[in-house]
Amino acid sequence: MTMNDLPIAVIGAGPVGLAAAAHLFERNLVPVVFEAGRQAGSAISQWSHVHLFSPWKFNIDAASRALLEAEHWQHPDPEVQPTGGQLVEDYIAPLAAHPKLAPHIRYETTVVAISRLNRSRLDNADREKSPFVVIWNDRDGNRHRTLARAVIDASGTWHRPNPMGRDGLAVEGEHEYKDPIAYGIPDVLGKDRDVYAGKHTLVVGAGHSAINAVLDLLDLKIENPQTRISWATRSGGTDRLIGGGLNDALPGRGLLGHRAANAVRDGGVSLLSPFTINKVERTPHAFNVAGELGADAVNLAVDRLIVATGFRPDFSFLSELRLTLDPVVEATPALAPLIDPNFHSCGTVRPHGAVELAHPEPGFYIVGMKSYGRAPTFLLATGYEQVRSVVAMLAGDEEAALRVELELPETGICRTATAATISLNAKKEMTMNAPVKDEPQAAGCCGGPAPAGVEACCVKDADAKAAGESGCGCGSKPSAQVEPKAKPVACCD
Numbered sequence: 001m002t003m004n005d006l007p008i009a010v011i012g013a014g015p016v017g018l019a020a021a022a023h024l025f026e027r028n029l030v031p032v033v034f035e036a037g038r039q040a041g042s043a044i045s046q047w048s049h050v051h052l053f054s055p056w057k058f059n060i061d062a063a064s065r066a067l068l069e070a071e072h073w074q075h076p077d078p079e080v081q082p083t084g085g086q087l088v089e090d091y092i093a094p095l096a097a098h099p100k101l102a103p104h105i106r107y108e109t110t111v112v113a114i115s116r117l118n119r120s121r122l123d124n125a126d127r128e129k130s131p132f133v134v135i136w137n138d139r140d141g142n143r144h145r146t147l148a149r150a151v152i153d154a155s156g157t158w159h160r161p162n163p164m165g166r167d168g169l170a171v172e173g174e175h176e177y178k179d180p181i182a183y184g185i186p187d188v189l190g191k192d193r194d195v196y197a198g199k200h201t202l203v204v205g206a207g208h209s210a211i212n213a214v215l216d217l218l219d220l221k222i223e224n225p226q227t228r229i230s231w232a233t234r235s236g237g238t239d240r241l242i243g244g245g246l247n248d249a250l251p252g253r254g255l256l257g258h259r260a261a262n263a264v265r266d267g268g269v270s271l272l273s274p275f276t277i278n279k280v281e282r283t284p285h286a287f288n289v290a291g292e293l294g295a296d297a298v299n300l301a302v303d304r305l306i307v308a309t310g311f312r313p314d315f316s317f318l319s320e321l322r323l324t325l326d327p328v329v330e331a332t333p334a335l336a337p338l339i340d341p342n343f344h345s346c347g348t349v350r351p352h353g354a355v356e357l358a359h360p361e362p363g364f365y366i367v368g369m370k371s372y373g374r375a376p377t378f379l380l381a382t383g384y385e386q387v388r389s390v391v392a393m394l395a396g397d398e399e400a401a402l403r404v405e406l407e408l409p410e411t412g413i414c415r416t417a418t419a420a421t422i423s424l425n426a427k428k429e430m431t432m433n434a435p436v437k438d439e440p441q442a443a444g445c446c447g448g449p450a451p452a453g454v455e456a457c458c459v460k461d462a463d464a465k466a467a468g469e470s471g472c473g474c475g476s477k478p479s480a481q482v483e484p485k486a487k488p489v490a491c492c493d
């Protein structure tokens, strides 16, 4: 059997793993998809109650759509933002059930190790000619191996939420007192309602997951006024929550931050920022969260905690492969400067593919949410472009692999790049949980300079303030470090 007779292993039947499989079929390559869950989209099913902020038109991969339409599938309304549940039901499940894909997906199979046949990480000789060995456990824990000519790891990060410590570690008591702590976005208005109604909950985090959790708790509070909400963020106060705000080309995303910031101003939510948690301990009636609010020691009695501080990738099953990872974000070095929240400018990340995602291990790629490492900015449309390019490269179509086929809306978030010069000579990209400004300092943008005498950075900022909003999320000065030829980092043209 030659390498070319072997399938291409795809790890994960999430939207990006399935898209990879669809692109492989388009190029007459055979996938074998390993999915740890019982169904496709099993990670998304765990946040099925959450509305995506991107509408359908950005959530569907082109090759997958072509497969589905051949089976008379109806494209959902492109302008509607589905919930995670609808994404699974109306797109991911039909795709996974497609007669071409279905026989190639193995459910309840967890990939636990990958290497190259008879070659450890140390062996150079003919490495690229040696097939991959994918070791996986079935639902009963039995171990199996499958040979593959290439591996596309689309296993996401959902199963590895960040702990609540400011240092990236669990705080004292976090592992011991698991009971009151939920990670991600619990279903506060649905199945978890009784857990939170009438209780005091501390939400930790400043991204969209945290904002979603706070907004759900606010809705619960309307029904049950005893419900109390505290919200701890590491920095930035309400400015950080607003982000791209009204400039966000995805209005659903922009509005989330505004609603949250307004709730803080109205007193419905008590914001603790900058807050560092040191310890969680049980008290006779509740839990005490010990931390520092700025320089002051604070003890907060709460019933529940929702930790929404992002996710991190699991590289444990890749330890026999030759990877190269940026030490900060844990993405490939070519991708990392584009998504590192320390430098990320304007939420603008150029579309990228096989070249940026390559590792020293030939034939191995990490795509999808996991490809962004710890950066919180991944979006489906980006992942679909990644797999289009990676599969083209695996098929030997380098020209297609290098081509950019993605147009994305902008975030509306501008921020000065403080170290890396970010090349923006490619097309635009949108981001999720886009890193937002700690201090406004971004491009003069949004319809030109503000009218004389108005305390605003631009026309749109002035309009927003006149309408009672806090502003449009723009800063005041152009970023000095962004290449001048580039598409403006400004939020609005």
Ligand SMILES: Cc1cc2nc3c(=O)[nH]c(=O)nc-3n(C[C@H](O)[C@H](O)[C@H](O)COP(=O)(O)OP(=O)(O)OC[C@H]3O[C@@H](n4cnc5c(N)ncnc54)[C@H](O)[C@@H]3O)c2cc1C
Residues within 6 Å of the ligand: 011, 012, 013, 014, 015, 016, 017, 034, 035, 036, 037, 040, 041, 042, 043, 044, 047, 050, 051, 052, 053, 054, 058, 059, 109, 110, 111, 112, 154, 155, 156, 157, 158, 185, 209, 317, 367, 368, 369, 370, 378, 379, 380, 381, 383, 432
């Ligand atoms: C709450 C939330 C809201 C989001 N909203 C948006 C949005 O509005 N728009 C947008 O574009 N993006 C959004 N995202 C980001 C991103 O698009 C999603 O996280 C998306 O699910 C990523 O797809 P994926 O295929 O890369 O990973 P996942 O959907 O996480 O799929 C990975 C799959 O791999 C499986 N798996 C994991 N480990 C293994 C293993 N070892 N072996 C076998 N299988 C394994 C998992 O069970 C899972 O099914 C959101 C993310 C979250 C968390």
